[in-house]
Amino acid sequence: MSNGNEDREVILANFQTITGIDDIAIALSTLEQFNWDIDTAIVATVSEDPSPSPTVSSCEINTTFKVDWKGREYTFSLNVAEATVGTLKENLSSRVGVPKENFTIIGFPTMTVQTDHKTLQQMGVSQDCRLVMVETPNQVNRGQSSSSMGNSRYRFKMNVEGLEYELVFPANNYVRQVKSYVESTYNIPASQQRWEGWPPGTSDSLELRDLVLETPFHRLKVVRRQESSRISIGTTPSEDEFMDDDVLESPECSSSVAPAKRPLMTVGKSAEENVMQFLQVFEERYGSIHPSFHIGTLKSALTAAFNVPADLKRPLIVFLHSDKALAGHLFCSQVICSESIAGYIDQHFVMWAYDLTEKRLQQQVLTECQAIFGLSGRKQVEMYVPDKLPLMIVITKVQSAPQVFAVFQGDISPDLLMAQLIDAVENYNQTRSIEKAAELEQEQRNRLRELQEQEYLDSLQRDREKDEMKKIEEKEKQLKEETEEAKLSSFEDLVPPEPDAGIPSSDLTFKLPSGDRINRKFTHDTQLKVVAYFIGSKGFPPSGFKLVQNFPKRQFDEDEMQLTLEDLGLTRREILYVEERD
Numbered sequence: 069m070s071n072g073n074e075d076r077e078v079i080l081a082n083f084q085t086i087t088g089i090d091d092i093a094i095a096l097s098t099l100e101q102f103n104w105d106i107d108t109a110i111v112a113t114v115s116e117d118p119s120p121s122p123t124v125s126s127c128e129i130n131t132t133f134k135v136d137w138k139g140r141e142y143t144f145s146l147n148v149a150e151a152t153v154g155t156l157k158e159n160l161s162s163r164v165g166v167p168k169e170n171f172t173i174i175g176f177p178t179m180t181v182q183t184d185h186k187t188l189q190q191m192g193v194s195q196d197c198r199l200v201m202v203e204t205p206n207q208v209n210r211g212q213s214s215s216s217m218g219n220s221r222y223r224f225k226m227n228v229e230g231l232e233y234e235l236v237f238p239a240n241n242y243v244r245q246v247k248s249y250v251e252s253t254y255n256i257p258a259s260q261q262r263w264e265g266w267p268p269g270t271s272d273s274l275e276l277r278d279l280v281l282e283t284p285f286h287r288l289k290v291v292r293r294q295e296s297s298r299i300s301i302g303t304t305p306s307e308d309e310f311m312d313d314d315v316l317e318s319p320e321c322s323s324s325v326a327p328a329k330r331p332l333m334t335v336g337k338s339a340e341e342n343v344m345q346f347l348q349v350f351e352e353r354y355g356s357i358h359p360s361f362h363i364g365t366l367k368s369a370l371t372a373a374f375n376v377p378a379d380l381k382r383p384l385i386v387f388l389h390s391d392k393a394l395a396g397h398l399f400c401s402q403v404i405c406s407e408s409i410a411g412y413i414d415q416h417f418v419m420w421a422y423d424l425t426e427k428r429l430q431q432q433v434l435t436e437c438q439a440i441f442g443l444s445g446r447k448q449v450e451m452y453v454p455d456k457l458p459l460m461i462v463i464t465k466v467q468s469a470p471q472v473f474a475v476f477q478g479d480i481s482p483d484l485l486m487a488q489l490i491d492a493v494e495n496y497n498q499t500r501s502i503e504k505a506a507e508l509e510q511e512q513r514n515r516l517r518e519l520q521e522q523e524y525l526d527s528l529q530r531d532r533e534k535d536e537m538k539k540i541e542e543k544e545k546q547l548k549e550e551t552e553e554a555k556l557s558s559f560e561d562l563v564p565p566e567p568d569a570g571i572p573s574s575d576l577t578f579k580l581p582s583g584d585r586i587n588r589k590f591t592h593d594t595q596l597k598v599v600a601y602f603i604g605s606k607g608f609p610p611s612g613f614k615l616v617q618n619f620p621k622r623q624f625d626e627d628e629m630q631l632t633l634e635d636l637g638l639t640r641r642e643i644l645y646v647e648e649r650d
Contacts, residue, residue: 076479077234079106081223081284092221094172094183096481131188133197135173136490137164138408139415148193154184160201174483175199200490202408202483222276227289228254233394234285237276238402244272249397256292264289332389332423339365342429346421350400358405359385359413362420366436369420374465378504383473383496384463385413387421388433388449393457395478400458403482412486416493417462424454441470448472460485462492464499552607559605563598567591574633575641578603581613581648592639597629599644608646616645 080095083106089095102109130145135156142163144156157168176199177192193199224235228250237246243266247258265288267280330349333342343363350358362369366386373384387404389396403409413419424430430453438446452459458478463470474492476485566589567573573589576599580586588602600610615624624636633639 076104077223077236078284079104082106083109084284092481097172097174097483100481100484131193131195131197133193133195133199135160135199135201137201138411146188148188151188152184153186153188153191156188157184164201171201172483173199174202174487200487202486222281223283223285225285225287226250227287229256229291235394236398238398239275239277241276242272243270243274243276243279246276247272250290253391253394253397256290260293262291262293331425332391333425333429335426335428339432342423343421346423350421354401354405357407357410358400359410359417359419361387362418364420366420366422366433367440369418370440370463370465370470373418373463374470378500378507381465381500382416382418383492384470385417385419386459386461386463387419388453388457388459388461389421389423389425390454390457391423391425392454393478396458399478403478403480403485404460406482409482409486409489412489416489424457427454430454441472445472452477462489464492464496555609556605556607559601559609562601563605564591564594572639574638576638577641577643578606579643579645580606580608581646590633592634593632595629596624596631596633596636599633600629603646612649613646614649616647617642618645 076099080092080099083089083099084092084095087095087110089098098109099106129147131148132143132145134141134143136142137160142160144159146156146159153173154168156173157171160166160171160173161168175197177194177197221236221238224237226233226235235249237249244258247261250256250261251258265286270279330345330352332346332349334345337345340363343361347361347363350361362372364372369384369386373382389400404413422429422433424433434446434450434453437449441448449461452475456477460476461472462474462476464473465471473496474488476488480488571591573591574594575587575589578586578588586606590599590602596615597610600615603613603615604610610629616622617624628636
C-alpha cells in the first residue's frame with residue numbers, strides 16, 4: 069500500500085476517534101469534502117449548530133426533490149425546514165424496504181457533515197434537488213470489546229515475514245478469510261502460517277467482530293512455518309505458539325481453511341477461456357453478487373457497448389485486477405460486489421474484467437489496448453500497471469473514437485464510486501443525446517437520399533419501359549403496315565384493269581369515311597366482291613368496311629358479293645358510301 073493510502077487510513081481512524089462518527093461512509097465522505105484536511109473536517113463537525121434554522125417558517129411550502137436508488141427515482145415532497153435527514157431515511161426505508169442503518173444518502177449540495185438530526189434545509193436541499201441512496205456495510209451490534217462496537221471494518225498492522233503492511237478487513241469477515249487472503253496475496257499456504265497477536269481463544273470459525281481487537285490498529289505477525297520447525301512431542305511451547313498452532317491445526321480449523329486459491333486467469337488460455345475462468349473463480353471467492361462480466365475480448369466488449377443503435381449504447385468499464393495488489397481483495401468484496409453498485413453497473417454499463425497478476429497477462433492487455441486505443445492509450449494504462457491496481461477505467465465513445473472518461477483506483481470508497489459512476493452516466497447520456505440527434509439527422513438524410521435514388525431508379529425503369537414499349541409499338545406498326553401493304557398488294561392483284569372507252573361499264577364514285585372521293589369504272593359483268601377488293605386496295609378491307617347506297621337506301625351484304633353490277637342494277641353512274649362495320 070502506498071504511503072498516501074497509509075496516511076489516509078491513519079487520518080480516517082483518528083477522525084473517527086475524535087468525532088465519534090462510527091459510520092465509515094459518513095466519515096469518508098466528510099474527509100473527502102475537506103480534501104482530507106483533518107483539522108478543518110473536525111472543526112466543521114464539532115462546531116456545527118444542530119438546531120434548525122430560525123429564519124424559515126414551519127408552514128413553508130413543501131419542496132419536491134428526488135432520490136435515486138439502484139437506477140430508480142423516488143420523489144419526495146417535504147418541508148425542508150422541519151424534515152431532517154433522519155426523517156428522509158425513515159421515509160426511504162419504508163419505501164424501498166432497506167433498514168436505515170444499512171444505507172446513507174449522498175449528493176447534498178452543502179459541504180456540511182451529514183447527521184440524522186440535521187434539517188434538509190441545512191443540508192442544502194432545494195426544489196428539484198437530486199440525491200442518491202447508497203448501500204453501506206451493515207452496522208455491527210455485537211462484540212466483546214466496547215472499543216470495537218459499531219465498527220464495520222477493522223484495521224491491522226500486519227508484519228508478513230518481516231515486512232509491515234496496513235490492511236483493512238470487514239467486521240463480518242472470518243479469521244479464516246484473513247488467512248486465505250494472506251495465502252493468496254503473499255503465497256504462504258494456510259497450513260504453513262505461524263501467527264502471533266491473535267487474542268486468546270481465536271479460531272478460524274470466529275468473525276473479526278467476535279474478537280477483542282485493539283484500536284485503531286491491531287498488530288499481527290505471520291511467518292512461514294518450515295516443516296522441521298513443527299512442535300515435537302515433549303516440547304513445551306509458549307502460550308502464544310500453542311494458541312496459534314491450535315488455531316491452525318485443530319480439526320475444526322483444518323476443515324474450514326480454504327484450499328489453495330485458483331488463479332483468476334491462466335497464461336496460455338484464450339481471452340474467452342480466461343474471462344470464463346475469471347468469472348468462475350471470482351464467484352468462488354466473493355459470491356454471486358457482482359457485476360456481469362462480458363465474455364470475450366476487449367474488442368468484442370467495445371462492440372457490445374458501442375456498435376449498437378444510439379439508444380442502446382452504454383459506457384464500458386475495464387476492470388483490471390491483480391492478486392498481488394493489497395487493495396484488490398477489499399475492493400472486490402466490499403465495493404464492486406456491493407448489491408447497489410453491481411446493480412447500477414449492470415443497468416448502465418458493459419463491464420470487461422481481466423487479471424494482471426502474471427506479467428504475460430499484463431503484456432497481453434497492454435498490447436490489446438495499443439491495438440484499440442493507440443500508443444497513447446497503452447501508455448495511459450501502463451501508468452497504473454502493475455503498481456496501482458485494482459483499477460476501473462470508464463471508456464466512452466463519442467462519434468468515432470473510444471476515449472478514457474475516468475479512472476478509479478482500488479482505494480475509492482463505495483459511496484464515492486457510486487457518485488462518480490452516476491456522474492459518468494449523466495455526462496455520457498448528455499453526450500449520447502447529442503449523438504442520437506446527429507444519428508437521427510443522418511438517418512433522415514440517408515432515408516431521403518435512398519428515396520431520391522429509388523425515385524431516380526424508378527424513373528430510369530419507367531423510361532426503359534417506355535422505350536421498350538415504343539419499340540414494340542413501332543415494330544407492331546411496322547408489321548401492321550407491312551401486313552396492310554401485303555393485303556393492299558393482294559387486293560390490287562385481284563382487281564382487273566379499268567375498261568377502255570367504248571366498252572359498256574358502270575361509273576362508280578366511292579365516298580370514303582374521310583370525305584374524300586374515288587372514281588372507278590368497272591364492266592357490267594364485274595362481281596361486287598371485285599369492287600370490294602378495289603376498296604380494300606385503298607385501305608378499306610372488306611372485313612372492316614361495307615358498301616352502302618343511299619338512293620335507294622341499300623346495304624350490300626355478304627351474300628351479294630357474288631352478284632355482278634348488272635345483277636345489282638349498278639350499270640349507270642352511281643355513288644357508293646364506304647362505311648365502317650359495326
